[in-house]
Amino acid sequence: NAGVMQNPRHLVRRRGQEARLRCSPMKGHSHVYWYRQLPEEGLKFMVYLQKENIIDESGMPKERFSAEFPKEGPSILRIQQVVRGDSAAYFCASSPLRTDTQYFGPGTRLTVL
Amino acid sequence: SQQGEEDPQALSIQEGENATMNCSYKTSINNLQWYRQNSGRGLVHLILIRSNEREKHSGRLRVTLDTSKKSSSLLITASRAADTASYFCATDEGNFGNEKLTFGTGTRLTIIP
Numbered sequence: 001n002a003g004v005m006q007n008p009r010h011l012v013r014r015r016g017q018e019a020r021l022r023c024s025p026m027k028g029h030s031h032v033y034w035y036r037q038l039p040e041e042g043l044k045f046m047v048y049l050q051k052e053n054i055i056d057e058s059g060m061p062k063e064r065f066s067a068e069f070p071k072e073g074p075s076i077l078r079i080q081q082v083v084r085g086d087s088a089a090y091f092c093a094s095s096p097l098r099t100d101t102q103y104f105g106p107g108t109r110l111t112v113l
Numbered sequence: 114s115q116q117g118e119e120d121p122q123a124l125s126i127q128e129g130e131n132a133t134m135n136c137s138y139k140t141s142i143n144n145l146q147w148y149r150q151n152s153g154r155g156l157v158h159l160i161l162i163r164s165n166e167r168e169k170h171s172g173r174l175r176v177t178l179d180t181s182k183k184s185s186s187l188l189i190t191a192s193r194a195a196d197t198a199s200y201f202c203a204t205d206e207g208n209f210g211n212e213k214l215t216f217g218t219g220t221r222l223t224i225i226p
Contacts, residue, residue, distance in 0.1 A: 004155075033212070033213075035214075040218070042201055042218045043156070043203075045214060045215065048212045055212065056212060056213060058213070059213070091156065101161055102158070103158060104148070104155045104157075104158070105155055107154075109153075
């Protein structure tokens with residue numbers, strides 16, 4: 001059973017461009033979570049999704065950030081018009097049930113030039 | 114202090130010694146989890162302890178939870194060089210438990226061979 005997959009592992013964007021981060025949950029997992037980690041800090045919750053639904057987006061910045069988890073395919077975290085402050089590691093986690101352990105992917109390291 | 118704050122921030126010990134890390138939190142929780150993160154990598158789930166449990170073991174790991182003091186400790190016995198990593202505690206804040214994890218800033222553990 002493959003773990004949580006994230007791609008790309010590293011992403012470089014110039015200011016103003018768009019960043020798309022993908023997350024494929026573990027097989028059988030229908031709950032997906034996105035977290036952001038700044039250097040030397042812990043992870044900060046961004047959004048929690050189930051298939052086709054956003055359950056909790058209380059950690060998402062109000063502008064430029066969006067997330068989806070379609071019926072088919074991976075979950076996507078989209079950052080429009082990136083700024084240098086968006087540079088961070090973005091981690092995706094998945095769980096089979098709402099109250100289960102969250103299993104994390106390897107992360108996508110976004111660098112904004 | 115933040116929800117899920119670890120102490121100490123950094124710890125260096127000789128291989129073979131025991132390592133103890135502490136975590137304090139502020140609000141009521143359903144469960145508390147410990148994760149390990151190797152430098153530049155994703156998070157590996159170590160252990161989950163529920164609010165009605167006081168102690169849990171997994172291999173060389175021992176976790177305690179004191180809900181009256183809102184604190185937890187992670188003990189790694191007979192440390193190995195491979196244990197060198199950052200360790201995070203995470204508490205749940207969701208209405209149903211576990212969908213939104215709050216992480217501390219972590220303890221950086223270095224095992225000296």
